[in-house]
Amino acid sequence: MQNSHSISRIAILISGSGSNLQAIIDHQKLHSDLYEIALVISNKADAYGLVRAQKANIPTMVIEHTHYNDRESFDAKLQQALEEAKIDFIVLAGFMRILTKGFTQHFLGKMINIHPSLLPKYTGLHTHQRALDSSDKEHGLSIHFVTPELDNGPVILQAVVKIDPNETETSLREKVHQQEHIAYPIVIEWFALGRLSFKDNQAWLDQKRLIQPQVLSKTII
Incomplete structure (x- = not known):
């Protein structure tokens, strides 16, 4: 997925306050030639991390898991959003969802968690x-x-x-x-x-x- 001739496009997935997201935003400002935070996705509409992203002019998206009947359909929507945004690397930062085997296999080697x-x-x-x-x-x-x-x-x-x-x-x-x-x-x-x-x-x-x-x-x- 990564293009060596352009900076990496990363997505950060959150569920809450986004303190790690803020640390990454602060770091990216100093390394904007290396990577871009292209998208922040939350599965909760009231996650404060969305406010942090918006203050930094980062595109945000809410995909509420409660609107989906099962993990597979939620993950399918999540995968679609990431692919449409042409994401190179996914960072889970307090994302409180267990991802399906199909989703993790699809992004194997392109997704990290703390x-x-x-x-x-x-x-x-x-x-x-x-x-x-x-x-x-x-x-x-x-x-x-x-x-x-x-x-x-x-x-x-x-x-x-x-x-x-x-x-x-x-x-x-x-x-x-x-x-x-x-x-x-x-x-x-x-x-x-x-x-x-x-x-x-x-x-x-x-x-x-x-x-x-x-x-x-x-x-x-």
């Missing part, structure tokens, strides 16, 4: 509380390619935060959010530069297979 845990630990929801309940010393985030199995695609980059003795779910979530806002734009930039790819069901960076994910504190940007 998950608030150090995968493979704590797939699914309530990751911060689960880390606290397990008395973990560390927690963090993972950015991964999206594959048909939930939260199981190859991990590209992780960021680690320490869990303090007096940590709460709220304080831990905030720590992870701060790292998300740094990490997500880095991975998008890697794709836009042609450094990041997906082949043989694995993540590759600079034409080397990532046997272990990159770690944010050690990343050479």
